Amino acid sequence: MDGATVTVNDDAYSDRIRCDHPVACAAEPLGRALIEAARQRHRGRVVLLARSGMRPGFEACGMTHEATMPGFYDGREDCDVFGYAIDPGRGRLAEPAAVGEVDELIANAQPTRQRATPPTERGATADAEGITALIADTFQHYPTPTGNTAYVAEQIAGGIPFRVVRDGGDVVACASADLVRSACTAELTDCATRPDQRGRGLMQALLGDLMDDLRRLR
Template structure:
């Protein structure tokens, strides 16, 4: 398969010193990390970039103490991650009780995009995700393994099989190889020598939080709790590394993925409306998070 045009995918860049993603597929500018930027300068800069590119949405992940600058420019809260940030001035060994929420704030240049036309369906998905939750049981016959550079061709093949399109070029082995050196760990399940499921743990080392993401299961193996097996292993590995919070951004229309996280003790924290282009259409995304049980070392 020839490599696709990467200009169609999200670009990672700096804006006024802050870390952003932006691209035409999801038609948005996403502020991921303030870094050393001045918060008051970001809202106007984001609007300017989005207008220049013709994008329909802005999304910003910011500390609660920085949010007023964004509210003053028409942003509203869509979701939050409780206790995501250590308090400013706290060291890594500081009190675990002193943390600050991350707010996910949205603003729209396209007024129609802020309307969730599938709101009723999405609420039904949440209800189904929470109904009759049973304790997660392990599936010993599915062995989850870490995936390194040896597996990138297989990984890219499975992502192509599952996702016709995606915000990032996960269909390319070269891109997956790049991410492995950028704090992204991959895990997979093989059956009879074939990779049938995989997911990634995208690590925020500054805040010791990890996003559980990019779950993909070969269509013929769905319904076998493979995502649950992956999540179990990923959580265990991230806890051992000292990560204190896990979160995910799940497709709001997927009962299976939302239910997987609900069963694992994740808490629903809001919805990003018409936020992400996956498989050819802009989809709303649910935010779920969970504190991890960090192992104490002597």
């Protein structure tokens, strides 16, 4: 690939090869190398996030353009998301009915009402077990490393921002962010609310405070 070096994540939890934000390399050879790496490691899918100008090369090797995140790179340049399914099942929606329900909710969304919500708190390593339990219960059919208590504790200790809402000492809602420091941005993730606590605006409060945490990191 013209002597370029890129970082690739062999994500066993999600059964995929993932490459984020490659620079200074030719898109088509990189795409083919990622697909071959996924085949060799018996991963079901390739996921790639890259600057929009690289799209023709990735599509030339068979990758599918799945989404665009406007202004992802420091608010100045879009980021495209590409996918390639080694396992044909990974190229189909696992639960199309559930996706349809979400689409309907979005289409019929009502204006938000101001709600009184409990304050959110910055997650500490002592919260790792509660976060893990909530994530594992919420995402039963989607593998994620956040379902591992040691992993969550390590992420928090390393400075990855987590926000939580507690009720009676229990973590009942949480959210965090995957930092992309080279792009001066982050991906909000691990968003979960215990079913009996939903409808109270907890996630809105969490994400607002989490965004403030991220701004302070700049």
